[in-house]
Amino acid sequence: MAKDLTEKEFGKLIQKHISKINFVKINLENESSIFGFITKASDDFLMIEETNDFSLAGIKIVPYAKVTSIRNGISDKISKVIYSEEGLIKFNHKIIDNTSLKNYESLFKSIKKQDFHCIVESKKKDKDLFSIGEILEVGEKSVTIKNYDPTGKFNKKPHKISFKNIELINFNDNYSTIFKKYLRK
DSSP: OOTTSOHHHHHHHHHHHHHTTOEEEEEETTSOEEEEEEEEEOSSEEEEEEESSSSEEEEEEEEGGGEEEEEOOHHHHHHHHHHHHTTOOOOOHHHHHHSOOSOHHHHHHHHHHTTOOEEEEEEETTEEEEEEEEEEEEOSSEEEEEEBOTTSBBOSSOEEEEGGGEEEEEESOHHHHHHGGGOBO
16 A cells, blocks of 8 residues: 555545546556556455556456555556547446455456456465466465466466465456467367
8 A cells, every 4th residue: 555645545546546547557565567547446456457558458456455556647647648539448347347356255256257267476485476277266265277388288287376375366368368269178
């Protein structure tokens, strides 16, 4: 959460960016950033329609606690004008509405129900982990992903990821939605 704002002020700032459809830069505690539009928020998560080169690039779910600041400066305002003038701000409200941000369990169940593969970035013992694939099981404390490699071949053993280790979740992005069609069984 932003260091110079109270939790209540930070929540109001997020709601302002959602209601005004502001283009923002979201800075994370691992010093990475996400550019895009915040489309939904809860006490635990932010849902962002990520952007790349003036196109919508999929949905990122970020644990609220990982966010250090949100910028909406002059360059971001110009980007919003360009996205708007080019008619590029086209969110899929069905996906937004059908994705639960209540907790990890409901989040992954809602992604699975919509039949999306997802990308989960996690960290375990200072090791960065990357999983991509179908959600097989969702429990109270973890999710199991039927992971595949860059050749489209499934790993022999699915990845079980503890919720406490999750850094980011992607879905409805070009990579996972297109690659899903070309998986080798």
